[in-house]
Amino acid sequence: MAGMKGKQTVKDMILSMAAIGIVVAGIYVFIPHDGTERPPEAISYDVELSTARRAASYPIAAPVGLPDDWRATTVRYKGDDGERWHLGLHTPDGKYVGVEQSVDKPERFIKEATQNAEATEITQTIKGEPWKRYEGERYDALVRQDGDATTVVTGSASIGQLSKVAAALETAPPEDAEGRAS
Secondary structure (H helix, E strand, O other): HHHHHHHHHHHHHHHOOOHHHHHHHHHHHEEEEEOOOOOOOOOOOOHHHHHHHHHHHEEEEEEEEOOOOEEEEEEEEEOOOEEEEEEEEEOOOOEEEEEEEOOOHHHHHHHHHHHOEEEEEEEEEEOOEEEEEEOOOOOOEEEEEEEEEEEEEEEEHHHHHHHHHHHHHEEOOOOOOOOEOO
């Protein structure tokens, strides 16, 4: 009798798991779920931009005049980490563009911002300024040195879209403690 009781327990467990599996499959089939991906919510970054421009030792860049279907989705400024400025954008066709700036060591910063993209021999002139083109497995990028600051426009978007963002960038000089441009 003892051997029979063990077999019944295993059989009952298997039957219970099968019943649970049928219930879960039924829930999955009959509860509607939308397979389309929704674009990320747009955010306003005016406050963060103003704060970063007051805190940074270099002119912070942000795009001006992009069409309304370009949406800002992430923003941050880290003064204690190489004075890093980040603005993430969602393009009309669902690609990503990041505007990254820092006074950190350029080699390390560019590697991180571009996700290991490699420099090419191509230099583009955008609004009279040279931008070095980088190409990578995941992201392409445009990179510009301006004094101690490095600006990187990077992402999964086309080089044309990256160029459009680079052309839209405008800077403001850092502000002093009273909010005046220095």
